[in-house]
Ligand code: VGL
C-alpha cells in the first residue's frame with residue numbers, strides 16, 4: 001500500500017509573526033519534520049497558498065474590513081488580511097520546515113476570483129489543482145495530512161481526500177486552528193470525523 005504525506009500551507013504568513021498567524025502554529029513544524037524523517041512515505045506533497053496581490057479573498061481588495069463575509073461568485077467569502085502573496089516572504093515555507101523532503105508542491109489560490117482552501121480544488125469546485133491526479137498517478141491509496149490551518153485548508157483538504165477515494169488520516173498533533181471563533185477547531189474535527197476522516201493522536 002502506497003502512502004503520501006500532505007503538508008498543508010506551513011508558510012510564514014500562517015506562522016508566528018505572520019499576516020494571518022495561526023495561534024501556536026510553529027509547534028507543528030518539529031512534529032512534521034519527525035514524520036518526514038521516518039521515510040515511510042512514497043510521496044510528500046506540500047501545498048502552498050499562492051495568491052495574486054489583488055486576490056478577492058483579501059479585505060483590502062474589496063474595500064472591506066477583515067472578518068466581514070461577502071458573496072464572491074455565488075458563495076460566502078470570509079475577508080482575510082493580505083497573506084501569502086506570490087513571491088513575498090510571507091508566502092515562503094517556514095525556514096525550519098524540512099522543505100528538501102517534498103517530492104511535489106501544489107500552489108493554490110492563484111485565480112483572483114476564487115479562494116482555494118482545499119489542496120484539491122477551489123472553493124467553487126470550478127478547477128482542480130492536479131493533486132488528485134498526481135496521487136492517483138503514483139498509486140497512492142492512503143494519505144496522512146498535517147499543517148495549517150485545521151479549520152480551513154486542512155479541513156477541506158481532508159474532506160476532499162476522502163471524497164476522492166483515499167483512506168485519509170489527520171494527525172491532530174500536526175495541525176493548529178485559526179479559531180476565528182473559539183469552537184472552530186473542535187467543530188472542524190467533528191465535521192472531518194463525520195466525513196470519514198480518521199483522526200490520529
Ligand atoms: C488558509 C485562510 C485563507 C489556510 C488560507 O491555509 O488555512 N486560511 N487562506
Ligand code: ZN
Nearest residue numbers: 049057084109
Ligand atoms: Zn489564502
